[in-house]
Amino acid sequence: MNTLFLAVVVVQVLAALTIIGLVLLQHGKGADMGAAFGSGASGSLFGATGSSNFLSKSTAVAAAVFFVSTLGLAFIGNHHVSQTGGVMENVQAPAAASVPSSAPAAPAAPAEVAKPGDSSNQIPK
Template sequence: MNTLFLVVVVVQVLAALAIIGLVLLQHGKGADMGAAFGSGASGSLFGATGSSNFLSKSTAVAAGIFFVATLGLTFIGNHHVSQSGGVMDSLPAAAPAPAQQAAPAAPAAPADAAKPADQSNQIPK
């Protein structure tokens, strides 16, 4: 399963780099105006029709591969069988704490301290 995960990650990274490169190679709509006035650069590498059709389709294919790889990584991540129950299971077992002596009991409070204070003096006038 780990090898499959690694292969899908490599495919996703290569598709992302291909998308970046293909987008940077494409020309914007403003470049067609310069080609119309005789620059002639649009027909030199990809033929007379220009590079828009080839590069657009290549970008769409790379984007499709990227999305499929992303969905594959999501599927692998959600269906990954963990070897242990959780993160805390890998910690070493703690030794039991040594028994401590009981603290001495607090002295008993006076009986009148436990009575509630006179509430009639507390009300603002």
């Protein structure tokens, strides 16, 4: 899932940079006002009217890709495995720090004292 998320982020960043570049290449509606007062026809690669149509259509395609990738990121971000409990329920307590019980512990049985003649309690040499 992490690879899919990274791929969608890369597509979204590329689409955003494309939109920025295409918008900066276009000239606004007021830019053609100078042509009406005698500055002549604007010389462009695609002709006088073809330039804005090509750039506006490619901007619309880049914007659609950007919005689809944004929706994809929202879906990926919200589509995760839900937990049924709190965060701290899965934490285990350390073995040394046990919780004391409310009942008192039973006293330990006294150790047997070895008798001098008993060979079962002697340590072998």
